[in-house]
Amino acid sequence: MFVGFDYGSANCAVGIMQGDEVSLLPLSTDSAYLPSTLYAMDRELIAEAVYRALPAELKADYAKKRAAQLSRARMVRHELDLDAESPAVFVGEQAVAAYLEMPEEGFYVRSPKSFLGATGLRPEQVALFEDIVTLMMQHIKVRAEAVLVQKGMASKDEARITHAVIGRPVNFQGIGGEESNRQAEAILTLAAKRAGFVDVAFLFEPLAAGMDYEAGLKADQTVLVVDVGGGTTDCSVVKMGPSHKASFDRSRDCLGHSGQRIGGNDLDIALAMNAFMPHFGLGSLMSNGKPMPSNPFWNAVAVNDISAQREFATLSTRKLIDELIKEAEQPNLLKRLLKVQQQQLSYQIVRLAERAKIALSDAHTTESSLEFIEAMLSAEVNRDCFENAIEPSLGKIEALMHQALTQAAKSLTGNGLAPEELSVEAGTAECQPDVIYVTGGTARSPAIYAKITSLYPDTPVVVGDHFGSVTAGLTRWAQKHFAQ
Template identity: 30%
Template sequence: MAACGLDFGTSNTTLGTIAKGRTALLALEGSEVTIPSAIFYEPRGGSRIGRAAIGAYVEGLDGRLMRSLKSVLGSSLLNEITQVGRERLSFRQVIAGYIGAVKKRAEAACGHELTQVVHGRPVHFVDGNEAGDRKAEEALREIAHEIGFKDVIFQYEPIAAALDYEQQIDHEEIALIADIGGGTSDFSIIRLGPGHARRADRAQDILANDGVRIGGTDFDRQISLRRIMPQLGMGSPMKRKDLDVPSSFFHDLASWHSINRLYDPAVLRSINEVRRDAAKPELIDRLVKTVEERRGHALAGAVEAAKIGLSDVPETTIPLDWLERDLEVSFGRHDLAGDTADLADRIAARIGKCLAQAGINAKAVDAVFLTGGSTKLTHVREAIAASLPDARAVTGDSFGSVGLGLTIDAKRRFGH
């Protein structure tokens, strides 16, 4: 069957197909069904995607790593031209290159061409900007056609997760689906159950959809700004009274999609000019070294790994001995919760909006289905649970539920 479900995520991507009436995610990198949404461009042409892309960067190979590609959708960055290897490409072309490579891998895995797709999308690509939202979806639609898909249908990611969860229940209920991913947090309230699953049109079962552009990369960014960037001079004083070191360098360094901006020679000259007028130039030396050695993505990766690690251990340490002997930053779950409490609260606040949109109160929700990597953060789960104290919490496949649900939807829409 030529149909598939594609979950192009900020952090990871999955693609599922239908074979002999059954839906399944395809292995896209070795035996792994998830592939990091990353691409590495080699200086003399050619590219690598996924873990191979990140591995090339970590190994110190010459080239350019790009991650969190989905974050530029709906922003002015989408058509911005950037240097990758010998070419100058727009971010839109970079996204097309990545998704196109994923499609080819999927076709090799299933043994036939894929021409029909149910493509996942967040409830809002851009908060409070309907025009930007439409532009983001249209860009993804155009890219999908360019790489060979003939029929393209979009489905909200939390609705897709609901379709996956529905296969697990043998009764009817109202569920709130919380999909907290790398770039967005999306919620849907939907009636589920065996009787509903047989319906061709599920529109009447969907009671509410809402979301906010906050996800795992925002938590990474906040941790980096609070814990790491002060070690590189953020917030330190200039020699001139009442002035601090400009913060823009640090905000770019803490944001996956803007790290490469710092590698422009003109930016490095600006940082060195700041160093000359800094009251603590030894801290700015660390920033200079990070940029000169192009360690930005490695630093962001270390922050992300530390955040993930705190799901299993109470304390963690990020070594910075490549900057300075014995330099390290230690923090724990309590610090993480404190640094990112505002983000968790803003995510949970969307549940109230979703309930109001559905016209029901919290007691009417039977279950909360949690999916997306950021639902592993303890304080995020607690914030969601506090909004729906009577609902049963169900944990789905953190990285696979949306892709599986999109594939279920593809079977329903394109199936024979």
């Protein structure tokens, strides 16, 4: 069976074609979306969990590559008094629940996709992310196949998922270029093979979102797709419509692309820094009147930065916070930061910021409880605070839109453009889109939507399914790509 597989930064989803319509399979208890999270009682247990779920023909090679981790996993089970069958690694909503119950005792990773293109990863770190992605894909594939049978959508034999088109951002990392993209695709490809997929292909996520929109078009259009997701923002300028959608090669229709690792995760971190970290000492003074250094506060919330999180967890950071407590005018604030460091509560703070961000989509003010830090502690967050926090991110989204339209203009120039297809924005020739199609979970924010619509006020804006459009497009393309 062919599927579209959105291995997202915030959520994962799988779609199948039923006739001419796309159906998303329920991967969570009450949702088609599985949170992109993993929790292990010890990181060495991840390799063990992968090994147990591997296809038989891959076990020997994997056991050889991960011999050290598998050996340590046996020791860890003994140390934790876990029998051989006790579950010790969790995915999705179960991972979130396990982390909230035992934040300081295990290994938790949110949005592993955000790390796949990171520069400077050591071989053992690449291996760890290979295992994390493999385990998540194993879980999702088994869940999806079970749902197909349970809901009577396929027999047990027909329900075997063999081929998938996986979405990918235009750029996994802003600074790593194509080397980062190759690294990330290699991790995803290997993980898919180990999870039991026979073949996979990749498609830019904004293109996938655009293809879902295209399915309903009655006339040709030039579309600027703006996909503001959990980990990245991607823009594509694509010629779409009845005369284009039947083509198997869409390369000539794709006029411009841009993308950067700036998404919902970054907005959550920025909001956590601006709204919550002042309650932990950010912006306060030391007894000598000098401002408190900001670096430990940033490291505390930068959960999508490997080096920042590694630095925050070190003994030297704990000693630094101890020294700051002694020198602070308000030492009680710094003691809260020390608790975050000691009990590994960074993800809980950023998760709280995410919930505040969502609440501010419908309200001007929201109250966030920080009682997991200290009794009666809370923070009021309003839209002004949120908009100030994300202003740098909004500027980057604007730049990506201009970049894609400028690149599209160059493509049209090379193809003998019609003058009416161009406009001049910010002193640079840009392609003039017929419509802007906005998708991605983060684009639900009124501040994001207002920014996008303000840039091209005369261009119609269509809002797609914020969460499902990418998966739907991937599913449509999987049917076309693998059925050739």
